[in-house]
Amino acid sequence: MNEGRITYERQGRLRAVPADGAPLEGALALEEDQAWNGVIAPTRRGSSNRFLTDVIVELGLCSRERVDEAIGAAKRAGTTPEQVLVAGAALTPDGLARAVAERYGLDFIDLSVFSVDMTAANLVNITAAKRYEALPVGFVDQRTLLVAMADPANVVAIDDISIMTGYEVRQAVATHEDIQSVISRLSRFGDVVQSSADADEAVEVVDLRESADDAPIVRLVHQLVGQAVEAGASDLHLAPDGQDLRVRLRIDGVLSELTTIPRRMTAGVVSRIKIMAELDIAERRIPQDGRVGLTVDGHHVDLRIVTLPTVHGEGVVMRILDKDAVVMDMETLGMATGERERFERAFRQAYGCVLVTGPTGSGKSTSLYAALTTLNTKEKNVITIEDPVEYELSGVTQIQVNARSGLTFATGLRSMVRADPDVIMVGEIRDRETAHIAIESALTGHLVLSTLHTNDAPTALTRLVEMGIEPFLVASAIDCVVAQRLVRTLCAHCKRRIILPAETLREYGYHAAFDVEAYEPVGCKHCGQSGYKGRTGIYEVMSVTSEVRSLTIERRSTDEIGEMASSQGMRRLKDDGLEKVKQGRTSIAEVARVCGTGLAG
Secondary structure, three states: OOOEEEEEOOOOOEEEEEOOOOOOOOOOOOOHHHHHHOEEOOOOOOOOOOOHHHHHHHOOOOOHHHHHHHHHHHHHHOOOHHHHHHHOOOOOHHHHHHHHHHHHOOEEEOOOOOOOOHHHHOOOOHHHHHHHOEEEEEEOOOOEEEEEEOOOOOHHHHHHHHHHHOOEEEEEEOOHHHHHHHHHHHHHHHHHOEEEOOOOOOOOOOOOOOOOOOHHHHHHHHHHHHHHHHOOOOEEEEEEOOOOEEEEEEEOOEEEEEEEEOHHHHHHHHHHHHHHOOOOOOOOOOOEEEEEEEEEOOEEEEEEEEEEEEOOEEEEEEEEEOHHHOOOOHHHOOOOHHHHHHHHHHHOOOOEEEEEEOOOOOOHHHHHHHHHHHHOOOOOOEEEEEOOOOOOOOOOEEEEOEHHHOEOHHHHHHHHHOOOOOEEEEOOOOOHHHHHHHHHHHHOOOEEEEEEOOOOHHHHHHHHHHOOOOHHHHHHHEEEEEEEEEEEEEOOOOOEEEEEOHHHHHHOOOOOOOOEEEEEOOOOHHHOOOOEEEEEEEEEEEEOOHHHHHHHHOOOOHHHHHHHHHHOOOOOHHHHHHHHHHOOOOOHHHHHHHHOOOOOO
8 A cells, every 4th residue: 555645725625645656545644733624534444344343442432341331232222332322422423433434444524624615515416415425525636536424335325426426436434413414504505595686776586497407507606605605705716727617715805715616617607607697608708797686594695796808718706795794883893992083083073084095805895884884863964976885774875886877986976965965975086086076075064985095094195196186175175094904813712822022023113112922823623724713903093183284285205294193193004903913813924914014924
């Protein structure tokens, strides 16, 4: 037998790595520290001649005395000793499955930890999976499936799955309960995803009842969307790589590999998504964008779909807008007390302009929605213009930009000003005309909230001047600028305490007089081995004081404006990040990643 190992990657993909380059065969050893993702390899070559009860004792799962008692009880009850042990709580189902795996020299997979590959699972229909208590959970290589089975001695199931899928089968053992749970989840993903028409558009509801040939493709698309929503992903990426279709999820701002769709299914999957979004399936040369409303497990989700023609074929990016998953509450944004007070003081004024800046995906819209939720009362007329309208707010008049019909930010904003608003929200200031109308609106008695793409708060003032707005208008209209980023929060179950030397922190521009007690990510089953779970914001809130206004009118540099604001109490992004590191909420590497400070070790 050739020695080697199986490397089980974080998202359920598998890669065979032989020690000597020779083909792998039989049961392969897995180092103990490789079992972090729910896979435990056998300690030795299996043999069906070994009694399962002996294996249970060898693994230390039960004592010999307890096993002997179970053997006697099993003879009297007409059952097996293993079932007696499980029924008496002397042996867990996981323990039994691990003993079975050890007996046959197979890997044991804990499916509550292991990330099941949806593409592999979709190769076998739900009925067959239930009948055999077996389910493909990943790919070992291009020709071999990893199949989790409750009974690895079922050779009929192995042969049928091989014929059904066209792949060779590598067996692994999982508990009956885990297999049934995964099958139920896959079935639920196929059933709970339903198309729903948007209330404000005449969108035709997509008929999900397809022919028998199309059913696997439909089921796979629904499972991918369902899994993305369940994982809390903001985006689902399907990108061709020349052979297959690579599927990734963006969770907490970071892309992670989900699965790879075989080349023979690629065209069908892309076409199915385009049909759902009412796009032209025959057009593959130019980008297209559309939207579809889905009901996933009882709540409404909007998908904004963009297709991209690449050199390797057509790719798809789906932005997932799940209102139930978004926090629109000032209490939970993550702002420190001082920053929050300055922000609230600005947007609670009767007039003026408040800007939120940052790159795409930094949570700008969420901060504005939180402010609007606070301002949305019966006494105020609140109007927004957005592209797109991400989340509907009750009591707020929301306008969707439609460039094809001539409704741009500028034209919509011009009409909004004549509609007697108290509060105006502009989704984004993109050009001089929009900026000019927004500034004039703030100076004529309206409260204007908007976003701008800049790296920090001081740059927002100089950016508006560079767009052609007179400096005295910018200085007079802008009351507050908030710059923000989103950082991943550390998993509470596995984070590990470390000490950050003050000297190192100062070297990278942090204000630190002493060593800092902090935490770093480790990875566990609760966080999918990433070490992080959820996100919070780090903020830079700049109040536009008389001194800052004077510098803006004099067209002084961004650095000078930033130094003045800092001297008046503004905390920079990286310093707010360091504060959250001290609180144990995130890691210094994560702050460095989003702020670009260079301290990523």
